[in-house]
Amino acid sequence: MALSHLLVGASSHPVSPTIRRVGPADLFQALALGFDDFAAMPSHAVFLCIIYPLLGLWLISLASGYSMLPLAFPLAAGFALIGPFAAIGLYELSRRREAGLDTSSSHAFDVLYSPSFGAILALGLLLMAIFLIWLAVAQEIYTAAFGYAAPASIGEFANDVFTTSAGWTLIVVGTGVGFLFAVVALTIGAVSFPLLLDRDVGAAVALFTSIRVVAANPLTMALWGFIVAALLVIGSLPFFLGLTVVMPVLGHATWHLYRKAVEPDLAPHPDDRPPDRGRRYAADFPASLFPTRRA
Secondary structure (H helix, E strand, O other): OHHHHHHHOOOOOOOOOOEOOOOHHHHHHHHHHHHHHHHHOHHHHHHHHHHHHHHHHHHHHHHOOOOOHHHHHHHHHHHHHHHHHHOHHHHHHHHHHHOOOOOOHHHHHHHHHOOOHHHHHHHHHHHHHHHHHHHHHHHHHHHHHHOOOOOOOHHHHHHHHHHOHHHHHHHHHHHHHHHHHHHHHHHHHOOHHHHHHHOOOOHHHHHHHHHHHHHHOHHHHHHHHHHHHHHHHHHOOOOOOOHHHHHHHHHHHHHHHHHHHEOOOOOOOHHHOOOOOOOOOHHHOOHHHOOOOOO
């Protein structure tokens, strides 16, 4: 029973969400809405604004030992693979703001109490596995080109990569393989995590819906992937500090892209239902306009 809920959600007869066609204009509108969310809730992105620059600085410290230097770029590029899962709290805040609910920063952690948390965690672990496999493959590509010896210095590493045929082979092959990993991650995470926050549909339904969105809008989603990659590169400069703005904006924008790509559910989310105020009587007017605490 628990496995069934993890895969298909609460319904015994899951219905696949209806997807829409989206175009480039929808992408830029989603980005504008994402920036508007970030401007309205800047303090709520602190957990990403701190984590990502610290990870970048940690990455630089690892690279200073040179043995990890060949994995510096694969690690940085890998942020894009786990980004859809890392931004889960931002989706929740955008959802709450859209619904007119309280958007205090603590609500970013409401996902821990979501009925779909198990499915969210399962897909997150899948993206993490893809990230780790990417690192292993990147290491093997480097080893095939230059052997097992670590570079003696950053200068030597840069010279080997950019001035030798083996280095250019590494660049071409690594970029090509990395692109394939990015396509897989984008297909899995395009709308799956926002969908799981919005509805209790299960990991399998969310994954299949995300694949359907990408398949129905291949060029638009390819453009979205390019935009994400370009913004992440820009945000990595200098020293990854630009990610303090780029990551929150992309996280909020992903929620709005989900809203454009998937037909909304007519059933209200549990948090969206107004509180029961009880029956009111004409004799209470106008006192009923001024709420008071009742015992």
